[in-house]
Amino acid sequence: MALSALGVVYGDIGTSPLYALKESFHHGHNIGITHDNIFGILSLIFWSLIIVISIKYLRYVLKADNKGEGGILALTALVTPRTDKHATKRKNLIRLGLFGTALLYGDGMITPSISVLSAVEGLELITPVFSPYIIPITIAILIGLFSVQKYGTDAVGKIFGPLTLFWFLTLGGLGIFNIIKEPSVLMAMNPYYAFHFFMENQWNGFLVLGSVFLVVTGGEALYSDLGHFGRQPIQRAWFAVVLPCLVLNYFGQGALLTHNPLAAKNPFFLMAPSWMLTPLVILATLSTVIASQALITGVFSITMQAVQLGYIPRVLIEHTSEKEFGQIYVKSMNRMLMIACILLVFFFKTSSNLAAAYGIAVTTTMGVTTILFYLVARQKWRWSRWKAGLICGFFLIIDLSFWGANLLKVVDGGWVPLAVGVFIFVMMTTWKKGRKLLAQRIRDEVIPLSLFLDKIDTQRPYRNPGIAIYMASGLKDTPYALIQSYEHYKSIHEHLIFLSVVTEEIPQVPQSRRVEVNSIGHGCYTVFVHYGYMERPNIPKELDGLQIGNILLNPNEATYFIGKERLFATEKPGMAIWREKLFAFQTANAQDATTFFQLPRKRVMEVGVQVEL
Template sequence: MPDAPTDPAATTDNAHAKGLLPLSLAAIGVVYGDIGTSPLYAFREAMHAAGASHGGVQRADVLGVLSLITWSLMLIVTVKYVLILTRADNQGEGGTLSLLALAERSLGRRRRVVLAMGLIGAALFFGDAAITPAISVLSAVEGLSLVTTAFDPFILPISVGIITALFLVQFRGTAAMARFFGPVTLVWFLVMAAGGVAHILDAPGILEAVNPAHAAAFVTGNGKLGLIVLGAVFLAVTGAEALYADMGHFGRRPIQLAWIVVAFPALLLNYFGQGALVIKDPAALGNPFFRLYSDAILLPVVILATAATIIASQAVISGAYSLTRQAIQLRLLPRMRIRHTSDEQEGQIYMPAVNTCLLVAVLALVVTFGTSSSLAAAYGIAVTGTMVVTATLAMIVAHKTWGLPAPVAVALMLPFLLLDLTFFGANLLKLAEGGWLPIAIAGGVILLMASWIMGSNLVRSKEAQGEVRLDSLIPKLGSKSLSSVTGTAIYLASDPEYAPSALLHSLKHFKVLHDQNVILTIRTADVPRVAPKDRVQMADLSPGFRQVILTWGYAEEPDVPDALALCRKLGWKFDIMATSFILSRRSLRLSSRREMPAFMARIFMVMARNSAPASDYFRIPAGRVVELGTQVNV
């Protein structure tokens, strides 16, 4: 299979090569924290789904479930993600929206079907981001019940306290904690492996489950029950999307090395150890993970498990911030306030609105469902749905970007798409038991995105009706007797070919021009990052008029003052203290003529009113901003 011809990705991997081991250690914590906590509940829920809690533990069922888990990890995580999708990078970046941008660029324009798939994948990630902290922390804290039943009444309050504290410290950033993510999670994987090995040695026959025939026999021999168990088995691979989404932070090779050498072997050993344990002691099925360990070390293991679940939750929360920022840059969501929590790492950000929404959602899930087993029914649909989207978009990228013939691209990804669809269908069987929850969350996010896209397009089309081309306006200004004021005026324009509405309103009401007038357009590229040398485009339109186009990648945060420093180096001399940024501020009104559904128009208006001002988002000095209001009916 040919590699994606992406030079920046190769450069990234070369840059990472010198720090391969340190980056692999960091990836163990951030990338595999989520999937590394799946053994806490995945095997238990799969066995319960198989009916073991009612009809006793059958050896054939244990071998079948373990075989399904083994080959799910092998095919979905190892082959699909680690070996194939890590090559489908957008200048080193991965994830649903990066794949969307790559697919759109390869197609030459934004296609509605492709955009819809990207929106669905991104929205489902937010559903996953709400459920992961809830189920992970609950499953870890529930281990305290095995230490002493005195903890039983406090499982829920302790979980709520841990989750609340985790979200409340987000504003401080994760840089300090991140140093411990890798080592702590490495210890976690080693402890899981050791716990599994001890019981595998007691019953080495459990290794028969490596044979895929046990998986096939279980599914074909149990009818609908086989599908139900498949839905529970999928809990073992939740978190696989994280290794693709976080690829830009670590590079392909560290992620591959961490999986093959540490995460994958440790997970298999632990799952096989749980299987051997429940065959020998069926009573251990109540909580087979913690029963792997003797009472003497149970409390330290519970504490370590809690730390691992906090790390897994942190990775998902950080991923939600990054995904939201990408969505903003791709104009799928309104501007939101973003705070950088590290001067050294560009990716360390904090978004108060996203943090608050996630906290409320996670606490609501914990209080409503109460136990990790209850939440397990809600888990899986979001992840399987995202994987279906990823496999579909990957077909487009394999054909258009990698240059594979269409039949070859389809043949490459179709088996994984069919496997993902099978798991998705299996998880749909849990719809009434809680599976509706991630779909409801994703549906809400899709509604917000669709309302924003539709409303933004409508506003742009309304404003386009009164637009005047710059090449026709500027010559006319020279023939008019307009007053001139000293200094520089910078007008923000969405389209560099047309006069910004702020300029037109200024001419209409004040009838003055500054000595120097700059038409500034800020663009987002369909690549994650833009090199500084490609950041600025400048052109002189006429004496007193200059056009500047600034471009950032969708994974970057625009910083206008920083870009203006580059303009100085390119020859544009100006005094920032004699410069005014003149912006338009829209006032939206609900139109009596419906051009979009009324409820979506109201959602768009609320989002627009609460979006971060352009001056804040683009880091324009507040003391240099002048805003002119305009009214638009939607």
């Protein structure tokens, strides 16, 4: 598991040496390549890795799991109050968590693009002949990367794990090779050099933090991937392999710059002997493909959580492992990420241009994570206000420092991930509010289930042989599909089952609590099927062999009735017209309920209804 975690979780942070130190000495920062500046930036890099990754995420944040699952949505679920008197606080926390989640999608677009592009650019150091082909080669590699996602995290991890281990050992070896020539560079671990750097460079030194942040950009994806591997394998891989190899490589690059300041144009590749350049470019390219895996699997995880919690429309989610539940593949999201990455490569053209857009979304998400973690520490772990405040306050100062430095990147391209995040946030909130509004509109047209049962008792309609299962989001009111069919046919089935799928705010629901059956008389039953937000519903599987009265249910012999809404935007109170149109578009393009709940298609009847929002 630790080896697989190495290939999936640490690919992103493991390829930062390709561009992080290079961008720190970018000409736009006006930082001279002097002994003090080199030591100062190395000190910042070292302590960023220690504070942000080793302490914040691995020591503290990874402990804030929701039944083994990580990520900002899981963190939000942990701290969201359930009582009505905290309704306003609940909404604000949910919005905060949703916004942080939405920004991760923007990060998921940039990570594959900048990682692969930065590695392929190394071909130019071998021969200028490759220069016109950098972008086509990058796009071809990205297409290949997204094409293998359907085989699952487990298969990908088994392939990527050993290769990533070799990559990190190479990083460490290159670092040692250069550190031997200038061992004094190790003195940069002293935090004095970081403070001295700020004192000497002041504003320009602060701006460099935007590039230094590139060394820790994989932290949030690391947390999102917690459910794939578990805390211990992730921690062991970091302290045994990743951290020492990264530190050695960054300090090796620094040692090179002390002797050859001109190497700042691409210190990673220039720190290698000339005979090693070609295999290093190939290895770096393969490793950047792996780097993208952390964000891709993280995006898959938060997509499934968002679907189950009702924040985005239903999408097809495929489980790729029979042993590990958290290993999934989301085809539609995979395709969208691929297209977005290709467009980013076309638009920005170089890794330096992409670096200018990289960071603002991730720093914002990291800040949100710190705020939510403070609430977990206070509410769930019962930390004192002083303890939680000191620890989280320290982390927040670091987050805000990085955030402020990256904020200046907005005009240079940082607006792209922000725009993506805002767009997805609007989509999420519109879907959630739209579903609530739709339920209210339909509720106005139906009658309470108790009244319908009284109507059956009074009118005694003809009962067709067989079992009818009516899918409904709640069981207080009569499903609209039943009202429509009864008005047209004046008959109902002999046995009626009103089925509601309940998504709990926990990752998985024990099988003992999965199904709840209640008899409500007149041959009618209510069935509640409970799932966690990380589980994909399979209704026939849960109903197979279920005892309903004196019937042993066969889900392939029942008839499933589902309401199919056609929505129209109106001036009625609810949402703005543009949001109602957006919600109608989302509804029309959502995965159908038959596929999502894995119902037998030949046993499903859809009853149409027109609804004015």
